[in-house]
Amino acid sequence: MNKIERIRQRASYDHDFARWSMEQAALIRQGRFDEVDAENVAEEIESLARSDRKEIRNRQEVLLRHLLKWEFQPGKRKAGWRSTIFEQRQQLKLLIKESPSLKAYPASQISWCYDLACMKAADESGLPESSFPNECPYTARQILDDKFLPGPPWTFEDLAAD
Template sequence: MNKHLWKSHLTPYEADYALWCAEQGALLREGRVSDIDRENLAEEIESLGRSQEDEIESRLNVLVMHLLKWRYQAGKRSPSWQASIIEQRMRISKRLKASPSLKNYPATVLDEEYVTARLRAAGETGLSEAMFPNKCPFAIEEILDPHFLPEER
């Protein structure tokens, strides 16, 4: 990246996102704060935080779905289900270590994510949605516990 970017030659945010990011990074490194696209840069930084939340939500959803399948379709348990449970827990843990301020986020979104996880578990198992409880049968501590696997019901 050219160390001497001129404001008139900066790429607009909408024109080329990758180039815009590179230019904004170079401007920051050069200390040229007055030339930075403050509004778009602020929005991008805020969206990075939201993406961490989105990842936790997605992984929690998959994790809960597999825990439901593990409990309610015990006869079809597979190593891939267990591998997915382990992976989702590890990746959630990694996110929470990188962003300690999100420590309580999984508990905050559990009820919302359970609704979708329940539907997905019913769809993937072929079991009736009514087979699964309306409320999540697992505490967030159990869900995130690397040693917890639910018993058959």
């Protein structure tokens, strides 16, 4: 079988992404670089960085939303909110550990994430958006600090009061 026939039998990027990915990986491992779909492979590599940035924004928005609900609805605090805050922080830290070049990215996205978090927190809490500050009241350091919870102190005993 000649090279042209092999190429025809390969999976198309547009029609079977999973198979195409495995084939491209095999070609690279075998050093058959002249057969690699370089343009699409490069695009996929670039998309990995975009994916990490998107995940950071999504996790930060969830984190900010729960910090807002925690601070502005102290009487409705739940252990689950605290767990969500903790998990989002841990996942953000892991993303940054795996891609240290993104360390400054969460701080650069606070405003965008905060605006969305306010809107969603208002929907979930029933509070008007005007209940929340116009700008994020938390620093980038506080947002990722495992010990930081805004508002009055809270303990698990508060759950028993419900």
